[in-house]
Amino acid sequence: MSDYTLTIKTDEKKGVLDDITYIITNHEANISYTHLFIEKNGVGSINLELEHVKDIDALIRDLKNISEIKSVELHGSQFDIYGKRIIIVGGGAQVSQVAMGAITEADRHNIRGERISIDTIPLVGENDLAEAIEAISLLPRVHALVLAGSLMGGEITKSVKKVKQESNLIVISLNMPGSVTEYADLIITDPIQAGVLAVMSIADTAVFDINRLGENIKY
Amino acid sequence: MSDYTLTIKTDEKKGVLDDITYIITNHEANISYTHLFIEKNGVGSINLELEHVKDIDALIRDLKNISEIKSVELHGSQFDIYGKRIIIVGGGAQVSQVAMGAITEADRHNIRGERISIDTIPLVGENDLAEAIEAISLLPRVHALVLAGSLMGGEITKSVKKVKQESNLIVISLNMPGSVTEYADLIITDPIQAGVLAVMSIADTAVFDINRLGENIKY
Numbered sequence: 304m305s306d307y308t309l310t311i312k313t314d315e316k317k318g319v320l321d322d323i324t325y326i327i328t329n330h331e332a333n334i335s336y337t338h339l340f341i342e343k344n345g346v347g348s349i350n351l352e353l354e355h356v357k358d359i360d361a362l363i364r365d366l367k368n369i370s371e372i373k374s375v376e377l378h379g380s381q382f383d384i385y386g387k388r389i390i391i392v393g394g395g396a397q398v399s400q401v402a403m404g405a406i407t408e409a410d411r412h413n414i415r416g417e418r419i420s421i422d423t424i425p426l427v428g429e430n431d432l433a434e435a436i437e438a439i440s441l442l443p444r445v446h447a448l449v450l451a452g453s454l455m456g457g458e459i460t461k462s463v464k465k466v467k468q469e470s471n472l473i474v475i476s477l478n479m480p481g482s483v484t485e486y487a488d489l490i491i492t493d494p495i496q497a498g499v500l501a502v503m504s505i506a507d508t509a510v511f512d513i514n515r516l517g518e519n520i521k522y
Numbered sequence: 523m524s525d526y527t528l529t530i531k532t533d534e535k536k537g538v539l540d541d542i543t544y545i546i547t548n549h550e551a552n553i554s555y556t557h558l559f560i561e562k563n564g565v566g567s568i569n570l571e572l573e574h575v576k577d578i579d580a581l582i583r584d585l586k587n588i589s590e591i592k593s594v595e596l597h598g599s600q601f602d603i604y605g606k607r608i609i610i611v612g613g614g615a616q617v618s619q620v621a622m623g624a625i626t627e628a629d630r631h632n633i634r635g636e637r638i639s640i641d642t643i644p645l646v647g648e649n650d651l652a653e654a655i656e657a658i659s660l661l662p663r664v665h666a667l668v669l670a671g672s673l674m675g676g677e678i679t680k681s682v683k684k685v686k687q688e689s690n691l692i693v694i695s696l697n698m699p700g701s702v703t704e705y706a707d708l709i710i711t712d713p714i715q716a717g718v719l720a721v722m723s724i725a726d727t728a729v730f731d732i733n734r735l736g737e738n739i740k741y
Contacts, residue, residue: 308660321540321547328540337556338662342688350660384657385643395629402625402642403618410614410644422641423621424604425629438603441527441569443557469561 307359308352308380314371315347323349326365332356336381336443346373352380381443386418388444389501392435393452395425397477397494401451404498412506419502433458439466446505447473449497456481473513475501478521488513490521526575527599530568533590539568545584551575555600555662565592571599600662605637607663608720611654612671614644616696616713620670623717631725638721652677658685665724666692668716675700692732694720697740707732709740
């Protein structure tokens, strides 16, 4: 049983996804991610990441029997290509410095076979940031979050607490005023170092294990 | 008719997604994005972005009738929260500099109500890069791609050409040896400026219109 990614081109018609999920369920495979969009030429494109597929050839054959389906293409998964994600949120000045540390460090690991993406959004304001942090669970492949700001508390802290309860997300915070640091796994003063450590904490090619540091440690 | 995002918590059981898509099809709504994962406590979490929903209350009521579904939560879409994405790919040295320009510029637009994310992967090697560029279509919300390297051609160029044919993606390339610049909308020598212009080319808050520059212009 293996994991596969399929790109299916179809006529844009309601119910096609329903037909597709019905066939996948019949093959007892799981869908872990889908993304749908309409191409320039009006053709619908459906990307599916599948887990626990027993017989991919039989599955593709059954999918091709749906009359609206034009083609089914098999390729590497998003996880294989873009790998683990680190999300950096906060003010532009800090986010750009953390990103610089993280991208430079990710480059060193990706050269050795890792796949780590560094994704960012410069965003300020208590409610907007709280909403973005809570919505981290909507995003696929996120392994670590870096809080790159100068002052974060209140609703932002509540969001960080909720995300930590629901997932194994690693949270690294810059050293800053505000209650958000109470829920971080690691608090770092230098933004470049925060970016480097975020990558090291999720890289299989690194010897660093954040769990050996203890909780809520400040540097 | 409106767009909504639902987070559905369910018992992890094969066929639940099939039941959900069946109900959504019956309500004549479209699914534009889904992401599924298992929480720490073993509960399945399904995020659905829906388009053209006629009666969201009736839809939620019908979903809650599925016996495996524990809760249905309505909230802002990924697009509302994380907005348009710029993807920067290439070597770490260049990617980090383009990211710095893009993050700093995105900060200025996001403060004025935009939502622009700057997402990156430091990646080298002709085939790995070609695969990552071709897979851009697997990622949601991508509006621009920046090729941040020192030498790109061959398979990478073929991928850029294919992506340009299938989508309206804006492609900005650093000025470099290699055929990849032939298919870029804009070729920029300074990486900081390339990042700034990538943001300006997709920001509604910017007065810059890349289509007014003509094709394949070099700076």
